[in-house]
Amino acid sequence: MRKLNELEFDNTYRRLPGDFYDLVRPTPFENPCLVSFNPEAALLIGLDPEEAHNPDFVEYFSGRKLLPGSEPLAMYYTGHQFGVYNPDIGDGRAILLGEVRNGPGRKYDLHLKGAGRTKYARVFDGRAVLRSAIREYLCGEAMHGLRIPTTRALSIVGSGETVERETPEKGAMMLRLAETHVRFGSFEAFHYTGRPDYVKLLSDYVIESHFPYLTDADDKYGEFLGEVARRTASLIALWQASGFTHGVMNTDNMSITGLTIDYGPYGFMEAYDPDYAPNHADHFGRYSYSNQPPIALWNLRKLSLALGPLVSSARSEEIFSGFRDIYAGFYTDIMRKKLGLRESMPGDGALIRGLLEIMRESKTDYASFFRGLGNFTTSASGGETNASTSFPDALQSGGWADQYRNRLRMESSIDHERKAVMDSVNPKYVLRNYIAEGAIRKAVDENDYSEIERLRMLLKDPFLEQPGSERYAAPAPDWARNLVISCSS
Numbered sequence: 099m100r101k102l103n104e105l106e107f108d109n110t111y112r113r114l115p116g117d118f119y120d121l122v123r124p125t126p127f128e129n130p131c132l133v134s135f136n137p138e139a140a141l142l143i144g145l146d147p148e149e150a151h152n153p154d155f156v157e158y159f160s161g162r163k164l165l166p167g168s169e170p171l172a173m174y175y176t177g178h179q180f181g182v183y184n185p186d187i188g189d190g191r192a193i194l195l196g197e198v199r200n201g202p203g204r205k206y207d208l209h210l211k212g213a214g215r216t217k218y219a220r221v222f223d224g225r226a227v228l229r230s231a232i233r234e235y236l237c238g239e240a241m242h243g244l245r246i247p248t249t250r251a252l253s254i255v256g257s258g259e260t261v262e263r264e265t266p267e268k269g270a271m272m273l274r275l276a277e278t279h280v281r282f283g284s285f286e287a288f289h290y291t292g293r294p295d296y297v298k299l300l301s302d303y304v305i306e307s308h309f310p311y312l313t314d315a316d317d318k319y320g321e322f323l324g325e326v327a328r329r330t331a332s333l334i335a336l337w338q339a340s341g342f343t344h345g346v347m348n349t350d351n352m353s354i355t356g357l358t359i360d361y362g363p364y365g366f367m368e369a370y371d372p373d374y375a376p377n378h379a380d381h382f383g384r385y386s387y388s389n390q391p392p393i394a395l396w397n398l399r400k401l402s403l404a405l406g407p408l409v410s411s412a413r414s415e416e417i418f419s420g421f422r423d424i425y426a427g428f429y430t431d432i433m434r435k436k437l438g439l440r441e442s443m444p445g446d447g448a449l450i451r452g453l454l455e456i457m458r459e460s461k462t463d464y465a466s467f468f469r470g471l472g473n474f475t476t477s478a479s480g481g482e483t484n485a486s487t488s489f490p491d492a493l494q495s496g497g498w499a500d501q502y503r504n505r506l507r508m509e510s511s512i513d514h515e516r517k518a519v520m521d522s523v524n525p526k527y528v529l530r531n532y533i534a535e536g537a538i539r540k541a542v543d544e545n546d547y548s549e550i551e552r553l554r555m556l557l558k559d560p561f562l563e564q565p566g567s568e569r570y571a572a573p574a575p576d577w578a579r580n581l582v583i584s585c586s587s
């Protein structure tokens with residue numbers, strides 16, 4: 099494992115032409131202090147976790163010193179925001195410090211969010227607030243714990259400075275890791291500025307770095323688009339199955355390698371509601387829970403436009419016409435597992451839809467229902483389970499419980515075996531908004547960061563019953579039910 103000044107940089111993005119970025123250094127804070135450090139993320143880049151105690155750690159990750167080998171830059175991209183093309187985006191406040199290779203050869207971007215203004219900052223201040231840094235930091239870990247592809251964060255460093263938002267707030271910098279921060283919007287940027295040569299160069303760069311198995315394919319760029327579509331379908335299926343809504347699925351927030359990226363006003367739904375839209379600035383519900391699969395396809399169409407003549411329209415259409423089925427295949431497979439079904443049988447889709455319809459009507463808590471369903475018994479009648487789980491009456495009177503029991507019997511399902519499998523796919527703990535808010539309030543109001551650490555540890559393995567943590571599994575209490583998450587970050 100390496101010390102901070104031994105990290106091995108290999109800055110491939112920096113070797114692309116100058117139009118791809120703005121060479122800019124972070125604007126440091128006066129009085130940085132470490133808010134949180136994630137040893138799991140340190141291991142990803144081969145960094146010795148003990149380095150968190152090195153006084154230089156906060157210096158490096160608050161922009162006061164540059165790591166040896168770092169060549170900081172802000173990445174250029176554009177994108178469709180709420181359906182409208184914005185030619186003027188790019189990393190306005192995040193700075194790519196460089197790319198670090200870990201021992202086994204994987205590479206990670208070190209991306210410092212809140213690092214100060216760049217050429218792409220427009221009228222904004224280049225900063226990030228502590229509140230949103232904590233939300234992003236915790237959700238990256240929550241998603242990772244749920245086995246959903248995501249960026250992760252190494253650290254949050256508090257700035258001791260005030261940032262002006264709706265009200266004055268505490269500022270922070272967060273160090274984010276990802277295999278790449280290239281987005282759909284990175285391709286759009288060059289398409290809409292008439293640089294097809296750069297679109298091709300970026301495609302070749304991404305294929306070589308992240309899809310090397312496509313390098314020699316006959317229709318390389320068509321295969322690339324197909325692979326991005328497949329990864330996106332898989333990602334969205336995982337989001338849907340976990341009840342996660344991103345909140346801002348603009349094309350500049352769509353990762354080219356299929357990671358969850360740019361956490362803002364996201365949410366894990368509590369009561370099952372297809373119209374759930376955690377972003378209160380999203381007045382028409384464009385980015386609601388149930389719109390995520392069609393929006394993903396809409397975004398992929400924008401990506402294919404940006405790829406221009408590299409992919410024939412016939413090939414694009416073939417990919418898009420298959421998207422729904424590919425997505426549905428991923429989604430149904432995961433939902434089958436959540437129901438503890440081993441085999442695929444006709445009627446499974448209807449069984450899942452029937453359940454969700456009842457859950458919607460009865461406003462059933464999504465995560466705790468599925469967790470409790472592991473206690474269902476094939477011998478009992480109605481919706482009886484071994485434990486006092488929230489099994490809505492509607493599921494019994496409507497006959498769903500009987501359908502489910504019959505379906506389980508068709509594959510000779512054994513209760514205790516099924517429960518073990520279900521508990522490994524239905525999380526006990528998800529990052530409910532009010533839970534994240536508790537950690538934020540303590541950190542912001544009392545400079546007490548213990549709850550961030552508590553949640554980080556808890557969410558590492560959300561499938562495991564953790565003694566003393568029952569309260570983190572509970573649906574929002576009344577005071578928190580209508581918590582409005584500010585969109586400013």
Ligand code: AMP
Pocket residue numbers: 187188189190191192215218219220222223224225226346351360362587
């Ligand atoms: P986001 O909503 O965080 O994905 O940001 C959308 C765009 O606005 C990106 O180009 C960001 O870099 C930029 N942006 C958001 N907030 C700020 C800020 N405080 N300073 C500079 N740029 C910002």
Ligand code: MG
Pocket residue numbers: 350351360
């Ligand atoms: Mg963004």
